Amino acid sequence: MTFADMTPDRYPAILENASARSRFLLVCEHASHAIPGRWGDLGLPEELRQAHIAWDPGALGLSRGLARRLDAGLVHAPVSRLVYDCNRAPDQPGAMAERSEMHEIPGNRRLSPEERAARTAAIYAPFHADLRAEIVRRLAQGVPPVLVTIHSFTPVWHGKPRAVEFGIIHDHDPALALAVLEESRDSGLVCGLNEPYSAADDVTHTLRLQALPYGLANVMLEIRNDLIATPEAEEAMADRLAPILARALGSLAAPAMAG
Amino acid sequence: MTFADMTPDRYPAILENASARSRFLLVCEHASHAIPGRWGDLGLPEELRQAHIAWDPGALGLSRGLARRLDAGLVHAPVSRLVYDCNRAPDQPGAMAERSEMHEIPGNRRLSPEERAARTAAIYAPFHADLRAEIVRRLAQGVPPVLVTIHSFTPVWHGKPRAVEFGIIHDHDPALALAVLEESRDSGLVCGLNEPYSAADDVTHTLRLQALPYGLANVMLEIRNDLIATPEAEEAMADRLAPILARALGSLAAPAMAG
Incomplete structure (x- = not known):
């Protein structure tokens, strides 16, 4: 059998700026607070379904602002992390959290193995397959993202x-994170x-999952959401961060070019 | 836009024994010497298109024999590694090799970035997306493969x-490989x-790509192909190796259960 036979509804990743020319590929796993109809309201009031437990307010707007300024591709997820958090492996408690901060999430309580598998197939697997597809397309063309x-x-x-x-986070490979930190010194932000x-x-x-196996330069950025609470604030933050990212990548690339 | 809009022909992975109940998930990246029509004969005579440069002779038959004996799932690739070697990242020379052993592969000479990206999208990306889908389905259900x-x-x-x-190969996590080596001592095979x-x-x-990010037990096995040159030989080798794999996994699991 092929896998298409067993795939339920799928919520594919969304790609913006597909023809962008810089090496930056921006990713926003918590871009949306949308909950597709099959999952109802998860037992939460409207207010909580639009709060930060459901998504990262401002992150998509900031990402779009950065994508324009950096001529970067942008991949984002179309479904709320309340249904599935695409930045968590499916065996982690946070993937389909029963609780977020002080809030219980009734619709995630005691999920059956089948429901966990269904959400994973519908949201997590397509998101990461699509992100990987964009990464490997660029790798195949000789331009590592x-x-x-x-x-x-x-x-x-x-x-x-x-x-x-402004939080700057790395995993095993800290190179780009350290470069971003260095370039943020005069940003006026508490880093x-x-x-x-x-x-x-x-x-x-x-x-x-996506950067380390291919040896890609990588970093995770966290912005305090009161600083990107309006479209104007998102744009202003993009103005501050875009040159920092560009200089950080330049500082990484320079030694390799000289060597 | 969504990614489905830009996907060309796709050659999905093939899954056998989807309802298998053991934790083993067998993978055969070089199962087939098939070259889909759009890639013609790659400039090679029939004889070479069926030789080991095109696939791993015996590997699929052995994998199927092991899958039956171990009650294991099996994921394999439907296209020859001459077109794309699914065990290579798309920026590696071996992904779409211009040369294999002493043989030039004319149809892979000086591939354009577009052709490299097209093969990656058609063969590599679906194979690894499908394999990942099976892995994460099991993780979501609480049974790490x-x-x-x-x-x-x-x-x-x-x-x-x-x-x-009999070659036993590991990456950063050697635990299962060392256990298989230990259990192979009386196998009569030169390991x-x-x-x-x-x-x-x-x-x-x-x-x-598939095991380390999820912390899955993993190992790569290599069998000398003269030992699995007929269906009978494949079965005989499966008879030898299945208990070795079962004992090796058991020896890994035991300390955790005791601890």
Whole structure:
């Protein structure tokens, strides 16, 4: 049998700027708070279904702003992380979380193995297959992409305010993260390396799955969401971060070109 | 746009024993010497298109024998490695090799970036997406698969005979490979750890891509192809290797259960 025979509904990744010419490939796993009809409201009120537990507010707008400025491709997920968090492997508790921060998610309680498999097949597998397809298309053409995943985080977490504004996170290969940190010195942002989360919090799944096996330069970025709360703020943040990313990549590429 | 819009012909992976109940998931990247019509004969005579440069003779038959004995799933590729070698990343020379052993492959000479991308999209991307889909389906159901890739190699290489009969190869995680080696002691086969190839030869791509990011137990097996040259020989080898694999997995699982 072929796999197409057993695939249920699929929610493919969305690609923007397919013909972009820079090496940057931006990824936004938590771009959408949409919950397709088959999953109803997951037992949550409208307000929570549009809150940060459902998506990363501002991350897609910022990503689009960066994609325009950097001439970068952008891949994003069309479904809320409340249904499946595409930055988590399917055997991790956060993939289909029963709880997020202080909120229970009734529709995710005691999921059957079949339902877990169905969501994984419908959302996670297509997202990562499509992202991989774009990565390997570029590799085959001799232009290895540079993977930048873009997230946002809340100013207050479990009641405590967070000082960090711009988090720069890496997995086993820290090169691009360190370069971004270096280039962010004069950004006016309170920067944190591996803050407010780190690989130990299981947040670098996409980097591990998509960048490390191919040796791609990669970094995960986290922006405090009060700084990208309006379209204007998203654009202003894109103005700040685009040159930082461009200089960081340049600083990585330079030694290889000289050597 | 979605990715389906830009996908050309696709050659999906083939899944056998989808309802198998053991944790073993067998993978055969070089199962077929088929060359779909759009790639013609690649400038090679029939004889070479059916030789080991086109596939791993005996590997699929052995894999099927093992799948029956181990109650294991089996995923294999439907297209010759002469068109695309699914055990190579698309930026590696061996992915669409211009040369294999002493043979030039005229149809792979100076491929354009577009043709490299087209083959990658048609063969490599679907194969690994489908394999991943099966892996993550099992992970979502709480039963992490154990990945075993199965290959064969020639008794003579560049004019030199090879003594090794059964090669056991690992990447960063050697646990299952070492267990298989241990359990092979009384097999009567001349065994080699990381022979006749090793990760340094770029042969562990599938393990790196599919097993390591999920922490799955994994190993690559290489059988000398003169030992699996007939259906009867494939069955006899499956008889020898199936209990070795079962015991090796058991020896891995035991300490965790005790601990």
